[in-house]
Amino acid sequence: MIPSQFDYAAPESVEEALAALAEAGDDAKVLAGGQSLLPVLRMRLNAPEKLIDLGRIPALREIGEDGDHIVIGAMATHDDVLRNELVKEHALLLHKTLIEVADPQIRHRGTVGGALVHADPAGDVGTAALALDAELVIAGAGGSTRTVSAKDFFVDLFETVVQDGELLTQIRVPKHTGWGAHYEKFVRVAHQWAIVAVGATVRVDGGSIAEARVALTNMGSTPVRAEAVEQALVGKPATADAVREAAARAAEGTTPPSDLNGDAAYRKHLAGVLTRRAVLAAAGE
Ligand SMILES: Cc1cc2nc3c(=O)[nH]c(=O)nc-3n(C[C@H](O)[C@H](O)[C@H](O)COP(=O)(O)OP(=O)(O)OC[C@H]3O[C@@H](n4cnc5c(N)ncnc54)[C@H](O)[C@@H]3O)c2cc1C
Numbered sequence: 001m002i003p004s005q006f007d008y009a010a011p012e013s014v015e016e017a018l019a020a021l022a023e024a025g026d027d028a029k030v031l032a033g034g035q036s037l038l039p040v041l042r043m044r045l046n047a048p049e050k051l052i053d054l055g056r057i058p059a060l061r062e063i064g065e066d067g068d069h070i071v072i073g074a075m076a077t078h079d080d081v082l083r084n085e086l087v088k089e090h091a092l093l094l095h096k097t098l099i100e101v102a103d104p105q106i107r108h109r110g111t112v113g114g115a116l117v118h119a120d121p122a123g124d125v126g127t128a129a130l131a132l133d134a135e136l137v138i139a140g141a142g143g144s145t146r147t148v149s150a151k152d153f154f155v156d157l158f159e160t161v162v163q164d165g166e167l168l169t170q171i172r173v174p175k176h177t178g179w180g181a182h183y184e185k186f187v188r189v190a191h192q193w194a195i196v197a198v199g200a201t202v203r204v205d206g207g208s209i210a211e212a213r214v215a216l217t218n219m220g221s222t223p224v225r226a227e228a229v230e231q232a233l234v235g236k237p238a239t240a241d242a243v244r245e246a247a248a249r250a251a252e253g254t255t256p257p258s259d260l261n262g263d264a265a266y267r268k269h270l271a272g273v274l275t276r277r278a279v280l281a282a283a284g285e
Contacts, residue, residue, distance in 0.1 A: 003041035007050040014060065014139055014169060017052055021165050022141055024050040030167065031055070032075060032114030035106050060113075060169060063087065069135075072171040074113025078125075079104070081112055091173045093181035093201040093213075093282075097128035100183055103191045113168045116153070119160050119222070121257075122193040124185065126154060126223040129171065131199045131215035137170035138162055145169070154222035176213075179203045182281035184274045185217070188261065194218050195261045196270040198226075198250070200278035202233070209233045209283060219254040219271055228252045229275055238283035240276075247276035 011017040021028050029048035031037055032055075040046050054060055060075035063084045070090050072081060081087050082098040101107055101115070101124050115125040116136065129136075129150040136148050138161070153160050162168055185197035197217035203210045212233040214226040232246035251268035258264045 001042050001044060003038075004044060004047040006041075006048055008053065009050065010053045010056045012056050014057060014167065015143060017054060017057065017167060018139060018141065018143065018165070020050075020052050021167070024052070026164055028052055028164075030117075032117075033077065033110040035102075035110040036114065036118045036120070054167070065090070065175075066172070068175050070173045070175060072112060072173065074116075074168045074170060075111050076113075078102075078107035078110050078112060078115070082107065087173075090175040090177050091128075091132055092176070092179060093132055093183065093199050094125075094128045094173065096181050097124050097183040097199055100124055100185045100194075100197070112171060116171065117160055117162050117168050119154055119158050120193070121157055121221050121223075122195075122218045124183065124194060124197060124199075124217055126150070127197065127199045127215045127217040128183065129173075130154075130223045130225055131201055131213040132173050132176060133213070134174075135172040136168055137172065138166050139169045140166045147172070150223075151225065157221045176201055176203075179211075180282040180284065182278045184278040184281070186270055186274055196256070196267050196274060198271065198274040198278040200275065200282045202238075202279060202282045204238050204283050208235060208237050209279075210235075212279070214250070214275060214279065216250065216254065216271055216275075219251070219256045219267060221255070224254055226250050226252075226271075226275060229279075233279065238280070240280060243279045243283070244276050247279060248272050250275040 027049035060073040181201040228249040236242040250271040256267035
């Protein structure tokens with residue numbers, strides 16, 4: 001199917017984009033990489049009267065550092081971020097996660113900002129953002145900005161705190177320099193969306209786990225932090241037995257879906273297995 005007719009604007013600054021959004025009101029939709037939005041338009045699940053394309057705002061594609069944070073423009077593509085050395089050095093979990101997102105073509109078009117705002121519960125990027133305690137910068141009417149932590153950003157299935165008339169502009173990731181990381185994704189066929197996945201990043205000191213961050217994909221309507229596992233890991237040796245015991249708590253407090261790929265009980269089992277693998281791999285970095 002082809003989409004309904006729409007007007008198109010390609011502003012060249014965030015200010016212009018916000019003004020265009022304010023003028024168009026509820027009938028506008030922001031276009032980033034189009035990898036999720038265009039299929040939605042083609043299926044006519046949404047029919048905005050105006051698309052506001054952020055692709056001509058170079059500032060939104062920059063990646064840099066600001067003190068103890070890595071700052072990623074919302075329009076940086078998955079591939080931009082994957083190839084960035086700062087991200088690899090200071091936010092290894094994000095790097096490892098992006099390797100697992102879709103395929104190279106989609107990684108060249110899709111953006112980290114688009115993936116976060118789209119908020120598919122099977123999406124991988126939100127899990128890394130949550131585990132790394134990322135902060136999301138949102139610009140609104142009149143150029144006002146607010147910063148929201150990843151734990152407060154996701155509201156529900158395909159829903160975040162970003163409102164009509166607002167733009168996600170930056171992802172600020174606290175540096176996790178020297179931390180090991182791994183993203184363990186379970187799929188039936190390569191390049192699919194996760195049935196379940198686990199992102200883990202740990203700081204090992206003298207053979208013991210000094211700090212741990214673990215988050216789960218597709219174990220609820222939003223990415224979920226496995227806090228029980230994190231607490232159980234701290235102070236433990238990075239051995240298979242100790243990690244297995246902690247990882248057994250991965251599904252605590254989760255509400256995974258049941259679908260053709262697996263029921264909730266199967267996903268809970270997977271969460272424990274994948275957490276053990278992810279933490280052991282991260283600790284071995
Ligand atoms: C075949 C296929 C397989 C995929 N597999 C995976 C996968 O394995 N893992 C995974 O994580 N993802 C996967 N994706 C999704 C991919 O990561 C997309 O890039 C992502 O979901 C959307 O990013 P986008 O830049 O294309 O956003 P768009 O499709 O352009 O936009 C998505 C939504 O976000 C809004 N939006 C975008 N940017 C902003 C912004 N800066 N501010 C406010 N609103 C904004 C748009 O209005 C729209 O509602 C897959 C996609 C496809 C087509």
